[in-house]
Amino acid sequence: MNWVFYATTLGTVFFINLILILSVNLQLGLLGLPNLSFIICLGAGAYVVSIFSLGPAVPGSLQQYFFGAFLPFPIPLILAALVGVAVAFIVGALVLYRMRGHTLAVITLIIVLVVWSVINGTPNFLGGANGLFGIPQPFHSLAGTTLGYGFVFLGYVAVLGCLCFVFNQRFFKSPLGRAARALRENEQAAVALGKDAYRIRLIAVMCGGAMAALSGALLAQYSMIWTPSPWSLDEVFPAIGAMIVGGRGNNWGAALGTFFVSIVIGQGIQWIPFVSSDPGLGSAVQWIGEGVIFIGFLWFRPRGLLPERKARWDHSPRRVGAFGEADGSRPGEGVRPLERSGLVSDSAVSA
Protein backbone atom coordinates (compact mmCIF):
# COMPACT_ATOMS: atom_id res chain seq x y z
CA MET A 1 0.00 0.00 0.00
CA ASN A 2 2.71 2.43 1.00
CA TRP A 3 4.85 1.26 -1.91
CA VAL A 4 2.04 1.87 -4.35
CA PHE A 5 1.65 5.41 -3.04
CA TYR A 6 5.39 5.93 -3.34
CA ALA A 7 5.41 4.67 -6.91
CA THR A 8 2.54 6.90 -8.01
CA THR A 9 4.28 9.89 -6.44
CA LEU A 10 7.49 9.14 -8.31
CA GLY A 11 5.61 8.62 -11.54
CA THR A 12 3.87 11.96 -11.15
CA VAL A 13 7.11 13.76 -10.40
CA PHE A 14 8.69 12.08 -13.41
CA PHE A 15 6.09 13.25 -15.89
CA ILE A 16 5.96 16.80 -14.52
CA ASN A 17 9.74 17.07 -14.80
CA LEU A 18 9.74 15.38 -18.18
CA ILE A 19 7.62 18.16 -19.65
CA LEU A 20 10.08 20.77 -18.39
CA ILE A 21 13.09 18.90 -19.71
CA LEU A 22 11.46 18.42 -23.10
CA SER A 23 11.13 22.20 -23.17
CA VAL A 24 14.84 22.57 -22.44
CA ASN A 25 15.65 19.94 -25.05
CA LEU A 26 13.71 21.82 -27.71
CA GLN A 27 15.61 25.04 -27.05
CA LEU A 28 19.07 24.06 -25.87
CA GLY A 29 19.23 20.55 -27.31
CA LEU A 30 17.85 21.12 -30.78
CA LEU A 31 18.75 24.75 -31.38
CA GLY A 32 21.66 25.22 -28.98
CA LEU A 33 19.91 28.21 -27.41
CA PRO A 34 20.94 28.64 -23.78
CA ASN A 35 17.70 30.38 -22.88
CA LEU A 36 17.37 30.23 -19.08
CA SER A 37 14.13 32.17 -18.99
CA PHE A 38 12.13 28.96 -19.38
CA ILE A 39 11.95 28.99 -15.60
CA ILE A 40 9.92 32.23 -15.72
CA CYS A 41 7.45 30.48 -18.00
CA LEU A 42 7.26 27.65 -15.48
CA GLY A 43 6.47 30.15 -12.72
CA ALA A 44 3.99 31.99 -14.92
CA GLY A 45 2.12 28.80 -15.73
CA ALA A 46 1.85 27.90 -12.06
CA TYR A 47 0.62 31.36 -11.03
CA VAL A 48 -1.91 31.50 -13.84
CA VAL A 49 -3.35 28.11 -13.04
CA SER A 50 -3.52 29.15 -9.37
CA ILE A 51 -5.22 32.50 -9.66
CA PHE A 52 -7.67 31.24 -12.24
CA SER A 53 -8.79 28.35 -10.09
CA LEU A 54 -8.50 29.78 -6.55
CA GLY A 55 -11.31 32.29 -7.02
CA PRO A 56 -11.20 35.99 -6.13
CA ALA A 57 -8.91 36.93 -3.28
CA VAL A 58 -10.64 37.48 0.04
CA PRO A 59 -9.68 40.82 1.61
CA GLY A 60 -7.94 40.37 4.93
CA SER A 61 -7.13 36.70 4.41
CA LEU A 62 -3.63 35.31 4.62
CA GLN A 63 -2.96 35.07 0.91
CA GLN A 64 -3.27 38.06 -1.33
CA TYR A 65 -3.09 38.20 -5.11
CA PHE A 66 -4.07 40.77 -7.66
CA PHE A 67 -6.79 38.96 -9.51
CA GLY A 68 -8.68 35.83 -9.05
CA ALA A 69 -11.28 33.84 -10.82
CA PHE A 70 -12.88 30.49 -10.56
CA LEU A 71 -12.83 28.87 -13.94
CA PRO A 72 -13.72 25.23 -14.64
CA PHE A 73 -10.93 22.70 -15.09
CA PRO A 74 -9.28 22.76 -18.48
CA ILE A 75 -9.48 26.55 -18.88
CA PRO A 76 -6.87 27.53 -16.23
CA LEU A 77 -4.48 24.96 -17.68
CA ILE A 78 -4.94 26.24 -21.23
CA LEU A 79 -4.54 29.81 -20.03
CA ALA A 80 -1.34 28.78 -18.26
CA ALA A 81 0.12 27.40 -21.48
CA LEU A 82 -0.94 30.49 -23.43
CA VAL A 83 0.60 32.83 -20.88
CA GLY A 84 3.76 30.71 -21.08
CA VAL A 85 3.81 31.30 -24.84
CA ALA A 86 3.23 35.02 -24.32
CA VAL A 87 6.03 35.35 -21.75
CA ALA A 88 8.39 33.38 -23.98
CA PHE A 89 7.43 35.58 -26.92
CA ILE A 90 8.17 38.78 -25.00
CA VAL A 91 11.52 37.54 -23.72
CA GLY A 92 12.38 35.92 -27.06
CA ALA A 93 11.47 38.96 -29.14
CA LEU A 94 13.68 41.08 -26.89
CA VAL A 95 16.78 38.94 -26.80
CA LEU A 96 16.83 36.55 -29.76
CA TYR A 97 17.43 39.06 -32.49
CA ARG A 98 20.90 40.08 -31.44
CA MET A 99 22.11 37.66 -28.79
CA ARG A 100 23.70 34.24 -29.08
CA GLY A 101 25.52 31.80 -26.88
CA HIS A 102 26.93 33.09 -23.65
CA THR A 103 25.43 36.54 -24.01
CA LEU A 104 22.00 35.03 -24.35
CA ALA A 105 22.55 32.87 -21.28
CA VAL A 106 23.72 35.82 -19.18
CA ILE A 107 20.93 38.15 -20.29
CA THR A 108 18.19 35.59 -19.69
CA LEU A 109 19.78 34.81 -16.32
CA ILE A 110 19.46 38.48 -15.41
CA ILE A 111 15.87 38.55 -16.61
CA VAL A 112 15.12 35.54 -14.40
CA LEU A 113 16.68 37.24 -11.37
CA VAL A 114 14.81 40.50 -11.94
CA VAL A 115 11.41 38.89 -12.48
CA TRP A 116 11.90 36.52 -9.59
CA SER A 117 12.93 39.29 -7.19
CA VAL A 118 10.01 41.50 -8.19
CA ILE A 119 7.44 38.76 -7.67
CA ASN A 120 9.08 37.50 -4.52
CA GLY A 121 9.08 41.00 -3.05
CA THR A 122 5.55 42.06 -3.97
CA PRO A 123 3.19 40.46 -1.40
CA ASN A 124 -0.08 41.68 -2.92
CA PHE A 125 0.66 40.76 -6.51
CA LEU A 126 1.02 36.99 -6.54
CA GLY A 127 1.40 36.18 -2.90
CA GLY A 128 5.02 37.35 -2.76
CA ALA A 129 7.34 35.23 -0.72
CA ASN A 130 4.39 33.63 1.10
CA GLY A 131 3.08 32.24 -2.11
CA LEU A 132 -0.34 30.83 -2.81
CA PHE A 133 -1.92 27.80 -1.22
CA GLY A 134 -4.98 25.65 -1.43
CA ILE A 135 -4.73 25.42 -5.21
CA PRO A 136 -7.54 23.14 -6.34
CA GLN A 137 -6.79 19.87 -8.08
CA PRO A 138 -8.75 18.66 -11.09
CA PHE A 139 -10.74 15.41 -11.37
CA HIS A 140 -11.38 15.14 -7.63
CA SER A 141 -14.82 13.71 -8.23
CA LEU A 142 -13.26 10.69 -9.94
CA ALA A 143 -11.60 9.30 -6.82
CA GLY A 144 -12.67 9.12 -3.20
CA THR A 145 -9.55 8.22 -1.28
CA THR A 146 -6.13 9.86 -1.37
CA LEU A 147 -4.61 6.77 -2.94
CA GLY A 148 -7.25 6.64 -5.63
CA TYR A 149 -6.66 10.27 -6.44
CA GLY A 150 -2.94 9.66 -6.74
CA PHE A 151 -3.67 7.31 -9.62
CA VAL A 152 -5.99 9.76 -11.27
CA PHE A 153 -3.43 12.54 -11.07
CA LEU A 154 -0.72 10.24 -12.37
CA GLY A 155 -2.89 9.39 -15.35
CA TYR A 156 -3.55 13.07 -15.97
CA VAL A 157 0.14 14.10 -15.97
CA ALA A 158 1.11 10.97 -17.93
CA VAL A 159 -1.28 11.85 -20.74
CA LEU A 160 0.01 15.42 -20.90
CA GLY A 161 3.63 14.25 -20.65
CA CYS A 162 3.17 11.83 -23.53
CA LEU A 163 1.46 14.49 -25.65
CA CYS A 164 4.43 16.80 -25.11
CA PHE A 165 6.80 13.98 -25.98
CA VAL A 166 4.98 13.29 -29.24
CA PHE A 167 4.93 17.02 -29.97
CA ASN A 168 8.69 17.24 -29.52
CA GLN A 169 9.32 14.12 -31.59
CA ARG A 170 7.30 15.51 -34.47
CA PHE A 171 9.02 18.87 -34.22
CA PHE A 172 12.48 17.29 -34.20
CA LYS A 173 11.80 15.03 -37.15
CA SER A 174 10.19 17.66 -39.38
CA PRO A 175 11.94 19.87 -41.92
CA LEU A 176 11.49 22.63 -39.36
CA GLY A 177 13.49 20.62 -36.83
CA ARG A 178 16.10 19.96 -39.49
CA ALA A 179 16.43 23.68 -40.22
CA ALA A 180 16.71 24.28 -36.47
CA ARG A 181 19.56 21.79 -36.18
CA ALA A 182 21.29 23.42 -39.14
CA LEU A 183 21.08 26.75 -37.32
CA ARG A 184 22.68 25.16 -34.30
CA GLU A 185 25.50 23.70 -36.39
CA ASN A 186 26.31 26.76 -38.48
CA GLU A 187 24.03 29.76 -38.31
CA GLN A 188 25.70 31.71 -41.09
CA ALA A 189 25.44 28.83 -43.54
CA ALA A 190 21.82 28.10 -42.66
CA VAL A 191 20.89 31.76 -43.17
CA ALA A 192 22.74 31.77 -46.49
CA LEU A 193 20.41 28.95 -47.58
CA GLY A 194 17.37 31.09 -46.80
CA LYS A 195 16.54 29.99 -43.26
CA ASP A 196 15.03 32.72 -41.12
CA ALA A 197 17.00 32.28 -37.90
CA TYR A 198 14.88 34.65 -35.86
CA ARG A 199 11.59 33.03 -36.82
CA ILE A 200 12.80 29.49 -36.14
CA ARG A 201 14.31 30.45 -32.79
CA LEU A 202 11.22 32.31 -31.73
CA ILE A 203 9.00 29.36 -32.61
CA ALA A 204 11.16 27.01 -30.53
CA VAL A 205 11.26 29.40 -27.59
CA MET A 206 7.49 29.87 -27.67
CA CYS A 207 6.83 26.13 -27.81
CA GLY A 208 9.33 25.67 -25.01
CA GLY A 209 7.54 28.38 -23.04
CA ALA A 210 4.23 26.57 -23.41
CA MET A 211 5.71 23.30 -22.17
CA ALA A 212 7.52 24.92 -19.25
CA ALA A 213 4.30 26.70 -18.24
CA LEU A 214 2.39 23.43 -18.46
CA SER A 215 4.96 21.76 -16.26
CA GLY A 216 4.68 24.58 -13.71
CA ALA A 217 0.89 24.46 -13.75
CA LEU A 218 0.93 20.72 -13.08
CA LEU A 219 3.46 21.14 -10.32
CA ALA A 220 1.29 23.79 -8.63
CA GLN A 221 -1.78 21.60 -8.91
CA TYR A 222 0.10 18.61 -7.59
CA SER A 223 1.61 20.30 -4.56
CA MET A 224 -1.41 22.61 -4.10
CA ILE A 225 1.04 25.28 -3.00
CA TRP A 226 2.99 27.70 -5.13
CA THR A 227 5.80 29.89 -3.83
CA PRO A 228 8.80 31.54 -5.55
CA SER A 229 11.18 28.78 -4.50
CA PRO A 230 10.20 26.05 -7.03
CA TRP A 231 10.90 28.44 -9.88
CA SER A 232 14.03 30.04 -8.48
CA LEU A 233 17.39 29.91 -10.22
CA ASP A 234 18.19 26.75 -8.24
CA GLU A 235 15.77 24.86 -10.45
CA VAL A 236 17.31 25.95 -13.75
CA PHE A 237 20.48 23.91 -13.61
CA PRO A 238 19.09 20.51 -12.64
CA ALA A 239 16.78 20.80 -15.65
CA ILE A 240 19.65 21.58 -18.00
CA GLY A 241 21.75 18.91 -16.30
CA ALA A 242 19.08 16.28 -16.82
CA MET A 243 19.06 17.07 -20.53
CA ILE A 244 22.86 16.83 -20.73
CA VAL A 245 22.91 13.50 -18.89
CA GLY A 246 20.20 12.10 -21.11
CA GLY A 247 21.56 13.35 -24.42
CA ARG A 248 20.97 16.73 -26.00
CA GLY A 249 18.79 16.71 -29.04
CA ASN A 250 17.31 13.30 -28.28
CA ASN A 251 13.86 13.15 -26.68
CA TRP A 252 14.32 9.60 -25.42
CA GLY A 253 17.50 10.89 -23.86
CA ALA A 254 15.52 13.68 -22.22
CA ALA A 255 13.20 11.09 -20.73
CA LEU A 256 16.10 8.97 -19.53
CA GLY A 257 17.84 12.01 -18.08
CA THR A 258 14.65 13.02 -16.27
CA PHE A 259 14.41 9.57 -14.81
CA PHE A 260 18.04 9.56 -13.81
CA VAL A 261 18.14 13.01 -12.22
CA SER A 262 14.71 13.38 -10.65
CA ILE A 263 14.14 9.75 -9.63
CA VAL A 264 17.46 7.92 -9.32
CA ILE A 265 19.47 10.76 -7.80
CA GLY A 266 16.58 12.59 -6.13
CA GLN A 267 15.25 9.47 -4.43
CA GLY A 268 18.46 7.48 -4.20
CA ILE A 269 19.88 10.13 -1.88
CA GLN A 270 17.14 9.41 0.64
CA TRP A 271 18.26 5.80 0.93
CA ILE A 272 21.79 6.61 2.00
CA PRO A 273 21.70 5.78 5.75
CA PHE A 274 23.43 8.88 7.14
CA VAL A 275 21.36 11.18 4.91
CA SER A 276 18.00 9.76 5.85
CA SER A 277 18.70 10.41 9.52
CA ASP A 278 19.46 14.10 8.93
CA PRO A 279 16.92 15.91 6.76
CA GLY A 280 19.09 19.02 6.29
CA LEU A 281 21.84 16.95 4.73
CA GLY A 282 19.64 15.59 1.96
CA SER A 283 19.53 18.64 -0.30
CA ALA A 284 23.22 19.37 0.24
CA VAL A 285 24.20 15.84 -0.77
CA GLN A 286 21.82 16.04 -3.71
CA TRP A 287 23.44 19.23 -4.96
CA ILE A 288 26.91 17.77 -4.63
CA GLY A 289 25.88 14.54 -6.29
CA GLU A 290 24.18 16.29 -9.19
CA GLY A 291 27.09 18.65 -9.66
CA VAL A 292 29.61 15.82 -9.79
CA ILE A 293 27.50 13.84 -12.24
CA PHE A 294 26.86 16.80 -14.56
CA ILE A 295 30.52 17.71 -14.69
CA GLY A 296 31.44 14.07 -15.17
CA PHE A 297 29.10 13.82 -18.14
CA LEU A 298 30.33 17.05 -19.71
CA TRP A 299 33.85 15.77 -19.34
CA PHE A 300 33.58 12.14 -20.33
CA ARG A 301 30.37 11.79 -22.27
CA PRO A 302 29.25 15.24 -23.45
CA ARG A 303 26.66 13.82 -25.82
CA GLY A 304 24.85 12.07 -22.99
CA LEU A 305 23.54 8.57 -22.39
CA LEU A 306 21.51 8.56 -25.60
CA PRO A 307 23.24 10.84 -28.12
CA GLU A 308 21.38 12.53 -30.91
CA ARG A 309 20.82 10.07 -33.73
CA LYS A 310 21.60 10.42 -37.38
CA ALA A 311 18.63 11.29 -39.52
CA ARG A 312 16.96 8.30 -41.17
CA TRP A 313 14.24 8.13 -43.71
CA ASP A 314 12.00 5.09 -43.31
CA HIS A 315 11.56 3.98 -46.87
CA SER A 316 14.81 5.39 -48.07
CA PRO A 317 15.59 4.15 -51.55
CA ARG A 318 19.24 4.60 -50.61
CA ARG A 319 19.51 1.10 -49.23
CA VAL A 320 18.68 -0.37 -52.60
CA GLY A 321 21.44 1.78 -54.03
CA ALA A 322 23.88 0.72 -51.38
CA PHE A 323 23.36 -2.95 -52.20
CA GLY A 324 23.75 -2.14 -55.87
CA GLU A 325 27.12 -0.61 -55.13
CA ALA A 326 28.25 -3.59 -53.11
CA ASP A 327 27.98 -6.03 -55.98
CA GLY A 328 29.72 -3.77 -58.40
CA SER A 329 26.85 -2.37 -60.42
CA ARG A 330 26.42 1.37 -60.43
CA PRO A 331 23.59 2.54 -58.19
CA GLY A 332 20.49 4.14 -59.54
CA GLU A 333 21.38 3.60 -63.17
CA GLY A 334 18.56 4.87 -65.30
CA VAL A 335 15.99 4.29 -62.58
CA ARG A 336 14.48 7.07 -60.53
CA PRO A 337 14.92 6.29 -56.83
CA LEU A 338 11.25 6.79 -56.05
CA GLU A 339 10.29 4.06 -58.49
CA ARG A 340 12.93 1.66 -57.27
CA SER A 341 11.78 1.78 -53.69
CA GLY A 342 8.13 1.53 -54.61
CA LEU A 343 7.54 4.86 -52.94
CA VAL A 344 5.54 6.23 -55.80
CA SER A 345 2.93 3.54 -55.56
CA ASP A 346 2.99 3.63 -51.74
CA SER A 347 2.18 7.28 -51.57
CA ALA A 348 -0.41 6.92 -54.31
CA VAL A 349 -2.21 4.29 -52.23
CA SER A 350 -2.09 6.25 -49.01
CA ALA A 351 -3.18 9.50 -50.64
Next chain:
Amino acid sequence: MTTSDTVLSCENVTLAFGGLRAVDDASLSIQRGTITGLIGPNGAGKSTMVNILSGQLRPQSGRVTFDTADVTGFQAHRIAQRGLIRTFQLSSEFARMTVLENLMVAPRQTGERFWSAVFYRRGWRDQEYELLARAENLLREFGLFSLADEYAGNLSGGQRRLLELARALMAEPRMLLLDEPLAGVAPGRTGQVIDHIVQINQGRSVTVLIVEHSMEVIEQLCSTVLVMIQGQVIAEGSMQQLRENPRVLEAYIS
Protein backbone atom coordinates in the same frame (compact mmCIF):
# COMPACT_ATOMS: atom_id res chain seq x y z
CA MET B 1 26.02 49.69 -68.11
CA THR B 2 23.11 47.78 -66.67
CA THR B 3 21.42 45.88 -69.45
CA SER B 4 18.38 43.66 -69.55
CA ASP B 5 20.66 40.67 -69.27
CA THR B 6 22.21 41.81 -66.04
CA VAL B 7 21.30 39.44 -63.23
CA LEU B 8 23.12 41.05 -60.33
CA SER B 9 24.43 44.57 -60.06
CA CYS B 10 25.37 47.17 -57.54
CA GLU B 11 25.83 50.87 -57.95
CA ASN B 12 28.01 53.17 -55.89
CA VAL B 13 28.03 50.87 -52.87
CA THR B 14 30.00 52.05 -49.85
CA LEU B 15 30.67 50.37 -46.53
CA ALA B 16 33.20 51.67 -44.02
CA PHE B 17 34.35 49.95 -40.84
CA GLY B 18 35.34 52.91 -38.72
CA GLY B 19 37.79 54.88 -40.82
CA LEU B 20 38.46 52.03 -43.23
CA ARG B 21 36.36 52.17 -46.38
CA ALA B 22 36.34 48.46 -47.16
CA VAL B 23 34.08 49.02 -50.14
CA ASP B 24 34.28 52.53 -51.48
CA ASP B 25 31.79 53.69 -54.10
CA ALA B 26 32.02 50.42 -56.01
CA SER B 27 29.82 49.41 -58.91
CA LEU B 28 29.62 46.18 -60.82
CA SER B 29 27.20 44.20 -62.94
CA ILE B 30 27.11 40.55 -63.81
CA GLN B 31 25.64 39.12 -66.98
CA ARG B 32 23.21 36.24 -66.85
CA GLY B 33 24.71 32.85 -67.64
CA THR B 34 28.36 33.80 -67.23
CA ILE B 35 31.07 32.75 -64.84
CA THR B 36 32.51 36.03 -63.63
CA GLY B 37 35.67 36.25 -61.57
CA LEU B 38 36.35 38.76 -58.82
CA ILE B 39 40.03 39.23 -58.10
CA GLY B 40 42.17 41.66 -56.19
CA PRO B 41 44.98 41.79 -53.67
CA ASN B 42 44.38 40.92 -50.02
CA GLY B 43 42.33 43.59 -48.31
CA ALA B 44 40.85 44.90 -51.54
CA GLY B 45 37.32 44.41 -50.21
CA LYS B 46 36.32 41.29 -52.15
CA SER B 47 34.84 39.45 -49.20
CA THR B 48 33.08 42.57 -47.97
CA MET B 49 31.62 42.97 -51.44
CA VAL B 50 30.36 39.39 -51.44
CA ASN B 51 28.87 39.94 -47.98
CA ILE B 52 27.06 43.04 -49.20
CA LEU B 53 25.74 41.35 -52.34
CA SER B 54 24.43 38.40 -50.33
CA GLY B 55 22.93 40.52 -47.55
CA GLN B 56 25.27 39.55 -44.71
CA LEU B 57 26.31 43.20 -44.51
CA ARG B 58 24.19 46.23 -45.19
CA PRO B 59 25.82 48.95 -47.32
CA GLN B 60 25.87 52.49 -45.98
CA SER B 61 24.99 53.85 -49.37
CA GLY B 62 24.35 52.59 -52.86
CA ARG B 63 21.98 50.12 -54.45
CA VAL B 64 22.06 46.36 -54.97
CA THR B 65 19.80 44.92 -57.64
CA PHE B 66 19.15 41.21 -58.15
CA ASP B 67 16.97 40.02 -61.00
CA THR B 68 15.56 43.50 -61.61
CA ALA B 69 14.46 43.87 -57.97
CA ASP B 70 16.08 46.30 -55.56
CA VAL B 71 17.38 44.13 -52.70
CA THR B 72 19.48 46.76 -50.93
CA GLY B 73 19.46 46.18 -47.19
CA PHE B 74 17.48 42.94 -47.43
CA GLN B 75 18.27 40.37 -44.75
CA ALA B 76 20.53 37.55 -45.90
CA HIS B 77 17.86 34.85 -45.75
CA ARG B 78 15.50 36.89 -47.93
CA ILE B 79 18.13 37.35 -50.60
CA ALA B 80 18.85 33.62 -50.49
CA GLN B 81 15.14 32.88 -50.87
CA ARG B 82 15.17 34.94 -54.06
CA GLY B 83 17.72 32.53 -55.52
CA LEU B 84 21.07 34.16 -54.80
CA ILE B 85 23.00 31.53 -52.84
CA ARG B 86 26.50 32.01 -51.53
CA THR B 87 29.20 29.74 -50.13
CA PHE B 88 31.87 30.66 -47.64
CA GLN B 89 35.62 30.96 -47.60
CA LEU B 90 35.77 28.61 -44.62
CA SER B 91 33.88 25.45 -45.40
CA SER B 92 30.57 25.61 -43.62
CA GLU B 93 29.03 22.17 -43.57
CA PHE B 94 26.61 21.25 -40.78
CA ALA B 95 29.11 19.02 -39.02
CA ARG B 96 26.84 16.93 -36.79
CA MET B 97 24.36 16.24 -39.54
CA THR B 98 24.72 13.58 -42.22
CA VAL B 99 25.78 14.44 -45.74
CA LEU B 100 22.31 13.67 -47.04
CA GLU B 101 20.71 15.74 -44.29
CA ASN B 102 22.96 18.67 -45.19
CA LEU B 103 21.37 18.63 -48.63
CA MET B 104 17.87 18.16 -47.29
CA VAL B 105 18.15 21.37 -45.27
CA ALA B 106 18.71 23.54 -48.31
CA PRO B 107 15.38 23.79 -50.14
CA ARG B 108 12.60 25.98 -48.93
CA GLN B 109 9.85 23.54 -47.99
CA THR B 110 6.31 23.32 -46.67
CA GLY B 111 7.42 21.37 -43.62
CA GLU B 112 9.29 24.38 -42.32
CA ARG B 113 6.02 26.04 -41.39
CA PHE B 114 5.23 25.33 -37.77
CA TRP B 115 1.67 24.02 -38.06
CA SER B 116 2.46 21.86 -41.03
CA ALA B 117 5.65 20.53 -39.45
CA VAL B 118 4.03 19.33 -36.25
CA PHE B 119 0.34 18.83 -36.93
CA TYR B 120 -0.04 18.07 -40.64
CA ARG B 121 2.77 15.82 -41.72
CA ARG B 122 0.87 14.61 -44.74
CA GLY B 123 1.28 18.12 -46.10
CA TRP B 124 5.00 17.70 -46.58
CA ARG B 125 5.63 13.97 -46.77
CA ASP B 126 5.47 13.70 -50.54
CA GLN B 127 7.68 16.72 -50.92
CA GLU B 128 10.15 15.08 -48.57
CA TYR B 129 10.45 12.06 -50.85
CA GLU B 130 10.85 14.22 -53.93
CA LEU B 131 13.63 16.14 -52.20
CA LEU B 132 15.26 12.89 -51.10
CA ALA B 133 15.36 11.70 -54.68
CA ARG B 134 16.82 14.99 -55.85
CA ALA B 135 19.37 15.02 -53.05
CA GLU B 136 20.50 11.50 -53.85
CA ASN B 137 20.89 12.28 -57.52
CA LEU B 138 23.00 15.30 -56.63
CA LEU B 139 25.14 13.21 -54.31
CA ARG B 140 25.75 10.75 -57.13
CA GLU B 141 26.68 13.55 -59.45
CA PHE B 142 29.19 14.86 -56.94
CA GLY B 143 30.57 11.45 -56.05
CA LEU B 144 29.42 11.67 -52.45
CA PHE B 145 26.72 9.03 -52.59
CA SER B 146 28.58 6.40 -50.60
CA LEU B 147 29.05 8.99 -47.84
CA ALA B 148 25.35 9.90 -47.62
CA ASP B 149 25.02 8.66 -44.04
CA GLU B 150 28.35 9.95 -42.83
CA TYR B 151 28.53 13.00 -40.58
CA ALA B 152 29.56 15.96 -42.73
CA GLY B 153 32.19 16.86 -40.15
CA ASN B 154 34.08 13.66 -41.01
CA LEU B 155 34.64 14.55 -44.67
CA SER B 156 37.93 15.67 -46.16
CA GLY B 157 38.50 19.28 -47.23
CA GLY B 158 37.75 18.59 -50.87
CA GLN B 159 34.65 16.54 -50.07
CA ARG B 160 33.35 19.37 -47.90
CA ARG B 161 33.73 21.77 -50.80
CA LEU B 162 31.81 19.44 -53.08
CA LEU B 163 29.16 18.99 -50.41
CA GLU B 164 28.80 22.74 -50.14
CA LEU B 165 28.33 23.07 -53.89
CA ALA B 166 25.79 20.26 -53.94
CA ARG B 167 23.95 21.81 -51.00
CA ALA B 168 23.87 25.19 -52.72
CA LEU B 169 22.40 23.54 -55.84
CA MET B 170 19.77 21.84 -53.73
CA ALA B 171 18.41 25.31 -52.98
CA GLU B 172 17.78 25.76 -56.73
CA PRO B 173 19.75 28.97 -57.08
CA ARG B 174 19.53 31.34 -60.01
CA MET B 175 22.96 32.59 -59.15
CA LEU B 176 25.84 31.37 -57.02
CA LEU B 177 28.39 33.48 -55.18
CA LEU B 178 31.43 31.32 -54.51
CA ASP B 179 33.86 32.83 -52.03
CA GLU B 180 37.15 31.00 -52.60
CA PRO B 181 35.61 27.62 -53.40
CA LEU B 182 39.04 25.99 -53.70
CA ALA B 183 40.33 26.97 -50.26
CA GLY B 184 41.22 23.83 -48.33
CA VAL B 185 41.11 21.50 -51.34
CA ALA B 186 44.16 19.30 -51.84
CA PRO B 187 46.14 20.52 -54.89
CA GLY B 188 45.49 17.36 -56.89
CA ARG B 189 41.74 17.59 -56.37
CA THR B 190 41.06 21.14 -57.51
CA GLY B 191 40.34 20.00 -61.06
CA GLN B 192 37.35 18.05 -59.87
CA VAL B 193 35.83 21.06 -58.11
CA ILE B 194 36.49 23.24 -61.16
CA ASP B 195 34.75 20.72 -63.42
CA HIS B 196 31.72 20.84 -61.17
CA ILE B 197 31.61 24.62 -61.27
CA VAL B 198 31.68 24.53 -65.07
CA GLN B 199 28.97 21.91 -65.06
CA ILE B 200 26.81 24.00 -62.72
CA ASN B 201 27.16 26.96 -65.03
CA GLN B 202 26.62 25.16 -68.33
CA GLY B 203 24.47 22.19 -67.43
CA ARG B 204 22.16 24.05 -65.08
CA SER B 205 22.58 27.55 -66.49
CA VAL B 206 23.31 29.09 -63.13
CA THR B 207 25.20 32.36 -63.19
CA VAL B 208 28.35 32.21 -61.08
CA LEU B 209 30.43 34.89 -59.40
CA ILE B 210 33.67 33.47 -58.09
CA VAL B 211 36.24 35.02 -55.78
CA GLU B 212 39.56 33.26 -56.15
CA HIS B 213 43.24 33.93 -55.61
CA SER B 214 44.64 31.61 -58.23
CA MET B 215 44.93 33.42 -61.57
CA GLU B 216 45.16 30.09 -63.40
CA VAL B 217 41.80 29.03 -62.08
CA ILE B 218 40.24 32.38 -62.90
CA GLU B 219 41.62 32.30 -66.42
CA GLN B 220 40.40 28.77 -66.93
CA LEU B 221 36.88 29.45 -65.65
CA CYS B 222 35.90 33.02 -66.26
CA SER B 223 34.96 34.87 -69.41
CA THR B 224 34.79 38.16 -67.58
CA VAL B 225 36.92 39.21 -64.63
CA LEU B 226 36.39 42.13 -62.27
CA VAL B 227 39.35 43.64 -60.46
CA MET B 228 38.88 45.23 -57.05
CA ILE B 229 41.50 47.43 -55.48
CA GLN B 230 41.12 49.51 -52.34
CA GLY B 231 37.39 49.02 -52.21
CA GLN B 232 36.69 49.92 -55.82
CA VAL B 233 36.10 47.95 -58.96
CA ILE B 234 38.75 49.43 -61.23
CA ALA B 235 38.63 47.20 -64.26
CA GLU B 236 36.56 44.62 -66.08
CA GLY B 237 37.39 42.38 -68.99
CA SER B 238 38.98 39.10 -69.99
CA MET B 239 42.25 38.10 -68.36
CA GLN B 240 43.96 38.88 -71.62
CA GLN B 241 42.69 42.46 -71.55
CA LEU B 242 43.44 42.89 -67.87
CA ARG B 243 47.06 41.87 -68.35
CA GLU B 244 47.48 44.84 -70.62
CA ASN B 245 45.63 47.25 -68.36
CA PRO B 246 48.17 49.60 -66.76
CA ARG B 247 46.02 50.29 -63.66
CA VAL B 248 45.75 46.61 -62.91
CA LEU B 249 49.43 46.01 -63.48
CA GLU B 250 50.34 48.91 -61.26
CA ALA B 251 48.14 47.72 -58.45
CA TYR B 252 49.41 44.18 -58.56
CA ILE B 253 53.04 45.15 -58.76
CA SER B 254 53.09 47.95 -56.18
